[in-house]
Amino acid sequence: MIGLNNNELKMLQSLPLNIKVGKSILRIKEFTSYYGIDGVYVSFSGGKDSSVLLDIVCKFCVLYGYKKVYVAFSDTGLEFPELKQFVGNYVKYLSLKHKIDVILDKVRPNMSFKQVVSKYGYPVISKKVSRSLHDLQNPTSKNVNIRNLYLTGITSTGRECKSRKLAKKYYPLINADFRIHNRCCDKMKKEPLHKYEKDTNRKPIIGMLAEEGEERKKAYMQHGCINWKRESCNPLGFWKEQDVLQYIWENKIPVASVYGQLIIIDGKFKFTGEQRTGCIFCMYGCHLEKGEDRRFIRLSKTHPQLYNYCINGGEYDEEGKWVPSNKGLGLGHVLDQINVDYKEVK
Ligand code: SF4
Incomplete structure (x- = not known):
């Protein structure tokens, strides 16, 4: 599975779901056989992909006689509140369903988003x-x-x-009169999990799809499901988003309420609420969204308090740079300058 070309990736991506599940379980087995069940953990965001991943890892445990699995949830403070609530409930649900110990660890960053943005810059x-x-x-x-x-x-x-x-x-x-930096992901997500890995000596099993972006596709084509150099396993790498949704549908697994209901329209699975649940205040990619897809407009309708905190506020610091204030993160000022419409049409 190393050094795939485009056609090989497409071939894997076109396999039926039951074959994909089997292949993913084999990759998890390969990874876990090497590090042991105590030497791996599932990186769980509470989103749909990692919910499916965790269910599959639990199935693997049952199949191969493991009685426990470690799970780490990175509590960045940037998740939808519904997602945060869902994490603990889902872990309990899986423990009961598969009759194994799903052991949840929560990791937190050393800095808040507000501090990261003030110090390094807005993403x-x-x-x-x-x-x-x-x-x-x-x-x-x-x-x-x-x-x-x-x-x-x-x-x-x-x-x-x-x-x-x-x-x-x-x-x-x-x-611009505000700082810009790509450091946020490192500070909020990567560093806390790296510390967790160092402290526990566990290696991650992650749920990232190659189809989600050029960088992820490139990484998957280079390493396949297991990156031995980085010591990580990405067993859903060759899945498509529709596979994830079909798995949720067929296995009737619960998802965070922020997604709404899973329905089928024109033969395709779709949630009635959020389609994706990344960090709520992130501005990456929001300049490409149109119409109903615009995340900040949706946020204004679904979570008006969070919307107000995120858009409003902001002040100039002693260096004359726009930073978050006590009243809010001041994203409105930044979005104005990257020409993103965030104002709800009433
Ligand atoms: S996705 Fe955006 S908000 Fe979330 S950690 Fe990365 S840069 Fe920060």
């Missing part, structure tokens, strides 16, 4: 664009070459690398 557009803008906002003698690459698409050795060139439409953000 906007995408990780890549935020990283480029951070460097361009903070010129030093050490980052001359990388800044030149972002502006020209030419490396220090003269090689053309168009994919690293920052689109001109984002140039005005270099001089």
Whole structure:
């Protein structure tokens, strides 16, 4: 499963669901045989993908006679409240359903989102664009070459690398009155889980789909379901979103209430509520959303208090940079500058 090409990935992605479940269980078995059941944990966000993953890992435990499994939930404070509530209930549900100990550990970041944004900057557009803008906002003698690459698409050795060139439409953000950085994911999600892994000496089983983005696809095509170098297992990597929904439908597993009901429209599974449950205040990708898909408009309707906290507030700090204030995160000011409509039409 290492070094897949596009056709091989497509072939795997087109397999029927029951075959996919079997293959995923075999990958979990391979990973767990190496590290032992005490040496692995399921990274559980409370979202639909990791809910399916956890049910499958429990099935694997039953099949191979394991009586327990460790689960880590990263409590970033950026989850929908319904999701946070769901996590504990789902773990209890699975323990009863599979008659094994599903042991839940909660990990928390050292900093709040408000502190991360104030210190490092707001996450906007995408990780890549935020990283480029951070460097361009903070010129030093050490980052001359990388800044030149972002502006020209030419490396220090003269090689053309168009994919690293920052689109001109984002140039005005270099001089924005707020900091921009891609550090948020590291601080809020990666570092707490890395600490957990170090403290417990457990390796993660994660639920990420290759179809979810170019970086994930690239990583999956390179390593397959098990990245032995990074010591992580991604057994649903070759699943499609429709497989995840079909699994929920066929196995009648509960999902967080924020998703609403699972229905079938024109032969496709769809939730009546949120389709995805990432961090509620994240601005990555929101510039691409249209109509009913716009996350902040939806938030204004479903969670008006959280919406007000997120959009309102904000103040200038002693360096003249826009940062969150006691009244709120001040995202409205940032969204205005990346031309995202967040105002609910009444
Ligand atoms: S997804 Fe967005 S809000 Fe969540 S941790 Fe990453 S950058 Fe921060």
